Amino acid sequence: MESGTISLERVGSFDLQSTLESGQSYTWDRADGRMYERPGAVGSTAWYHTVIPRSVVGTEAFVRVRQTDDRLEWESSIDAHDELCALLRLDDDLDAIIESFPEEPALSRALERFDGMRLVRDPPFPTLISFICSAQMRVSRIHQMQRRLAESFGTSVTFDGATYHAFPTPEQLASASESALRSLKLGYRAPYVRESAAMVASGTRDPTDVQNLSYEAARRSLTEFVGVGEKVADCVLLFSLDFLEAVPLDTWIRRAIADRFPDCDRGSYAETSRAIRTRLGDTYAGYAQTYLFHHLRTNETASV
DNA sequence: TATCCAAGGTAAGTT
DNA sequence: AACTTACCTTGGATA
Numbered sequence: 514m515e516s517g518t519i520s521l522e523r524v525g526s527f528d529l530q531s532t533l534e535s536g537q538s539y540t541w542d543r544a545d546g547r548m549y550e551r552p553g554a555v556g557s558t559a560w561y562h563t564v565i566p567r568s569v570v571g572t573e574a575f576v577r578v579r580q581t582d583d584r585l586e587w588e589s590s591i592d593a594h595d596e597l598c599a600l601l602r603l604d605d606d607l608d609a610i611i612e613s614f615p616e617e618p619a620l621s622r623a624l625e626r627f628d629g630m631r632l633v634r635d636p637p638f639p640t641l642i643s644f645i646c647s648a649q650m651r652v653s654r655i656h657q658m659q660r661r662l663a664e665s666f667g668t669s670v671t672f673d674g675a676t677y678h679a680f681p682t683p684e685q686l687a688s689a690s691e692s693a694l695r696s697l698k699l700g701y702r703a704p705y706v707r708e709s710a711a712m713v714a715s716g717t718r719d720p721t722d723v724q725n726l727s728y729e730a731a732r733r734s735l736t737e738f739v740g741v742g743e744k745v746a747d748c749v750l751l752f753s754l755d756f757l758e759a760v761p762l763d764t765w766i767r768r769a770i771a772d773r774f775p776d777c778d779r780g781s782y783a784e785t786s787r788a789i790r791t792r793l794g795d796t797y798a799g800y801a802q803t804y805l806f807h808h809l810r811t812n813e814t815a816s817v
Numbered sequence: 818t819a820t821c822c823a824a825g826g827t828a829a830g831t832t
Numbered sequence: 833a834a835c836t837t838a839c840c841t842t843g844g845a846t847a
Contacts, residue, residue: 536825537825647824648826648827649823649824649841650841650842651842652824654824698840698841698842699841700839700841701839701841702826702827705827705828740826742827743827761825763826764823764824764826
């Protein structure tokens, strides 16, 4: 076992709970089993764990991390320092990003509630699959689906005497039957997951192929996966592939557009996307979207 | 306790 | 190209 700490003094503000429980990542779990049980909560000192895929570091690598005030403590089967900095986007200059946001009451309120929340930089294939699963689903159930996929088809790893499961590889998911996937409560998403996994497994396409395309070309390219429309493509671009300008037009942000930025509703996804992107600040519009999403989704009155 | 509704949408068919 | 409709499942709201 390896372990270490990461001081957050030079990183800037960071909040592990809101980062991992804001509905952007479905690759982590909590040791106490309370993942996504308290929507909108911040500041938890619980241990969170994940298994970094083989495709990233050459072997399935267990990592767990917790936050105590101004530092992160981690334990892992590898030296996980650099991987954690990447996964949790500790390299982002959050002050500069927030500085780029427009003045807007709901956004200001979101920044107050979730001080230190960052985007994640999740591995591409699990992100692709989890957001294919996200269609018409609640956040907690999306997380459950990914847990079931890992336990049913993922490679098991042991750490500190306990067993954990990596997210399935493209090959492992492609060889799952549709009925097996439906039995995991994926519903009509089952064939989408299976077919998109097969596309990656066969080498026909890979989500990382779009990295060097322009943003809109990358979004269009990702929609060639089965079960991936423009919204899911934006989620993969934002939460995994470093396109921080991507603004997923989900039900919450559409509601926000209708209530707060009605001039940005241009009918089509592409045109509305351009308008809201400009309104939220072209470079980091996706960061602003995620603050708004988490705030509106966990705010009972949803007025501010 | 029964029924209804919406949940981080997409694909396929129509106009 | 814009507009419908079907699609699995279930927790929570409503009657």
